[in-house]
Amino acid sequence: AQKVTQAQTEISVVEKEDVTLDCVYETRDTTYYLFWYKQPPSGELVFLIRRNSFDEQNEISGRYSWNFQKSTSSFNFTITASQVVDSAVYFCALIANTGGFKTIFGAGTRLFVKA
Amino acid sequence: GAGVSQSPRYKVAKRGQDVALRCDPISGHVSLFWYQQALGQGPEFLTYFQNEAQLDKSGLPSDRFFAERPEGSVSTLKIQRTQQEDSAVYLCASSLGASSTDTQYFGPGTRLTVL
Numbered sequence: 124a125q126k127v128t129q130a131q132t133e134i135s136v137v138e139k140e141d142v143t144l145d146c147v148y149e150t151r152d153t154t155y156y157l158f159w160y161k162q163p164p165s166g167e168l169v170f171l172i173r174r175n176s177f178d179e180q181n182e183i184s185g186r187y188s189w190n191f192q193k194s195t196s197s198f199n200f201t202i203t204a205s206q207v208v209d210s211a212v213y214f215c216a217l218i219a220n221t222g223g224f225k226t227i228f229g230a231g232t233r234l235f236v237k238a
Numbered sequence: 239g240a241g242v243s244q245s246p247r248y249k250v251a252k253r254g255q256d257v258a259l260r261c262d263p264i265s266g267h268v269s270l271f272w273y274q275q276a277l278g279q280g281p282e283f284l285t286y287f288q289n290e291a292q293l294d295k296s297g298l299p300s301d302r303f304f305a306e307r308p309e310g311s312v313s314t315l316k317i318q319r320t321q322q323e324d325s326a327v328y329l330c331a332s333s334l335g336a337s338s339t340d341t342q343y344f345g346p347g348t349r350l351t352v353l
Contacts, residue, residue, distance in 0.1 A: 156339050166327065167241075168281070169345035187348075214280050223294060224338040226271075228280030 125150050125222040127215050129229035136205050137237050144200045144232045146215030152176075155219035157191065157198045162212040162231070174198065205236045240264065242345035244330050250351045251320045259315045259348045263332030270313050271342060272305055273329040281329050287313060288336050320352045 126149040136142045148157065159171040172182060174191055182189045186203045202209055212231045218224055242344050243262045251257050269288055273281035274297075283297040289310035298305070302321075307313040315326055327349050332341035 158341075160344075165346060167346040168329065168331075170341055171342060174310075184283050216280075217341050223296065225283040225286070225294065225297065226273075226281075226338075226342065228282070230278075234247050 125217055125219055125227045127217050127227050127229035129215055129232050131211075131232045132134070132230075133233045133235065135235040135237065138207060139204050140234075141201060142202050142205050142234065144202075144213050144215075144234070146198045146200065146229060148196050148198065148215070148217045150217060150221065152219040152221050156215060156218040158196075158218075159189065159200050160214045162214060164199070168214065171200075181219065187218040202234075205234075207236050207238050210234055210236045242330055242332055242343055244328075244345040244348050246348060247346060248351075248352065250307075250348050252353055253322060254319050256318045257350065258315065259317075259350070261315070261329050261330030261332075261345060262288070262311045263311065263330070264334075264343055267310075267312075267332035267334050267343075268336050269333040269338060269340065269342075271331040271333075271338075272313070272315050273331065274299075275327040275329055277326075277346070284315070284328075286338055294338075296342055317350075322352050324334055325350055325352045 128147045153177045156176045160168040190199045215229045217227045268318040272284040275281040286294040287307040302318045304316045329347045331344045333340040333342045
């Protein structure tokens, strides 16, 4: 079965702190795709990153970085020097063959960044 | 320029009424997806179109739910005889290619409240 677990329901930090959002996934497929989306209060999911299972290189984009570790089935997301505008719900998602290539989302982590 | 647009943004229906939710995908995008997002949860897959063909409708919760995309662009999700459990945000997403693993771009959603 395909599953995505985001164990942190809510995280609250003070501006400029670093914060890591955890994502653990389950799949038996060897080919799969992982995503992170941001959902601000406006409701629209904003795409952040897509990673396929054959590319374990970590990625950095500005203040955002992602750590993909197949050994622990994790795809964690770190925001460095957080800002108030980072406040949102963040979703990790998985697409794999066994799931019929349907996107499976985690329950999301709500991040509050206080000024 | 647009991104994916959805209308209406908010819909209140009395139990038993029929509703129609519209999605305008990004121009030229081949694939279109519908998701249902309950409060505090991640989006759940409903159905997937490739052009006008509905390739997967396995996520539709009952035969009261019906989706169409007759000309391969605009899509409508129809819910007949609405029930209170249908209250949710309905998200539409589109992607450029024919593969369901391509990056999806989401609209702002329609919040449906059934009284």
